[in-house]
Amino acid sequence: TRSHNEMTEKVREIKQSFGNRLYIPGHHYQKDEVIQFADITGDSLQLAQAAATNNKAEYIVFCGVHFMAETADMLTADHQKVVLPDMRAGCSMADMADIHQTERAWKSLQALFNDTILPLTYVNSTAAIKAFVGKNGGATVTSSNAKQMLKWAFKQKERILFLPDQHLGRNTAFDLGIPLEKMAVWNPHTNKLEYEGNPEDVIVILWKGHCSVHEKFTVNNIQHLRETKPDMTIIVHPECTQEVVALSDENGSTKYIIDTIEKAPSGSKWAIGTEMNLVNRLIVQNPDKEIISLNPYMCPCLTMNRIDLPHLVWSLEEIEKGNILNQITVPKKISDLAVLALERMLMHV
Numbered sequence: 498t499r500s501h502n503e504m505t506e507k508v509r510e511i512k513q514s515f516g517n518r519l520y521i522p523g524h525h526y527q528k529d530e531v532i533q534f535a536d537i538t539g540d541s542l543q544l545a546q547a548a549a550t551n552n553k554a555e556y557i558v559f560c561g562v563h564f565m566a567e568t569a570d571m572l573t574a575d576h577q578k579v580v581l582p583d584m585r586a587g588c589s590m591a592d593m594a595d596i597h598q599t600e601r602a603w604k605s606l607q608a609l610f611n612d613t614i615l616p617l618t619y620v621n622s623t624a625a626i627k628a629f630v631g632k633n634g635g636a637t638v639t640s641s642n643a644k645q646m647l648k649w650a651f652k653q654k655e656r657i658l659f660l661p662d663q664h665l666g667r668n669t670a671f672d673l674g675i676p677l678e679k680m681a682v683w684n685p686h687t688n689k690l691e692y693e694g695n696p697e698d699v700i701v702i703l704w705k706g707h708c709s710v711h712e713k714f715t716v717n718n719i720q721h722l723r724e725t726k727p728d729m730t731i732i733v734h735p736e737c738t739q740e741v742v743a744l745s746d747e748n749g750s751t752k753y754i755i756d757t758i759e760k761a762p763s764g765s766k767w768a769i770g771t772e773m774n775l776v777n778r779l780i781v782q783n784p785d786k787e788i789i790s791l792n793p794y795m796c797p798c799l800t801m802n803r804i805d806l807p808h809l810v811w812s813l814e815e816i817e818k819g820n821i822l823n824q825i826t827v828p829k830k831i832s833d834l835a836v837l838a839l840e841r842m843l844m845h846v
């Protein structure tokens with residue numbers, strides 16, 4: 498095994514020798530040991546846009562999770578190869594919407610609501626789900642543009658099926674003034690709408706998925722903080738539950754959280770409800786502010802963390818030897834439809 502310094506040196510050397518033939522996008526939730534080598538850091542939207550506009554890089558070594566690498570593959574040209582340094586870097590939320598369950602749900606929803614529904618999917622979903630959405634006239638959304646895209650969707654149809662994150666869907670619809678009574682959860686296991694009243698009243702159907710990281714920020718955390726540190730401003734990601742978002746002072750996408758903290762005045766005090774690597778980085782980068790995690794135990798995204806320095810070095814060294822391992826390739830018949838959904842988003846933002 499090599500030392501941290503030897504691995505760091507090796508990544509530098511390979512980046513140097515490949516120049517712009519190699520491109521390393523890094524999501525904000527990645528570890529410092531990896532993010533230090535990123536050619537661009539960003540949230541899901543920024544990384545998708547970066548992939549769509551980069552036509553130079555032959556190798557895109559994606560430091561993020563599987564669905565992001567799939568998106569990069571679909572938005573880049575055929576000769577560009579996308580590599581994920583560890584295939585186990587998935588996303589538990591994306592895995593909560595399986596394509597067979599989704600097709601089955603769609604059939605039942607069509608029977609219930611005829612042709613009045615449009616599907617939208619958070620980019621945190623598999624390429625197959627994006628293809629399903631693209632085929633049915635819908636679009637992808639990210640946490641930065643969910644509100645804008647939901648407004649767009651309501652111009653097309655009177656009802657929306659929002660996949661796979663019920664919390665982002667609920668928070669965004671609520672923000673647009675849609676009352677909670679007009680929203681219902683779709684349970685993919687029972688293939689039923691969880692709703693007591695008349696289904697005709699439901700206009701937002703929320704897939705029963707969630708983010709296991711953001712769900713760890715709780716109402717208890719907020720109550721405790723309000724009692725012990727009442728002068729702190731609480732800011733959370735909209736993947737947190739509606740109750741948590743309602744009790745917080747501010748909520749917004751990863752980019753919104755970063756921008757808000759960066760422009761906040763010196764001496765301001767923040768409790769942040771989002772992934773641990775990002776919160777730790779914000780603490781280090783803003784020494785003039787008092788910043789803590791809203792959940793004192795910190796909340797890492799375990800799958801994001803699978804991309805570490807040893808995996809990054811391994812991927813790069815294999816590329817150097819001419820072996821393209823862990824390449825992410827989305828089959829053309831899925832990609833053609835999924836790109837429709839992605840492009841409907843990209844042209845609105």
Ligand code: 13P
Nearest residue numbers: 540541542639640750751
């Ligand atoms: P954004 O990057 O869109 O804020 O999404 C957060 C997230 O959970 C990424 O997996």
Ligand code: SF4
Nearest residue numbers: 588589590708710798
């Ligand atoms: Fe998925 Fe949540 Fe991790 Fe993002 S933070 S990759 S949504 S599990």
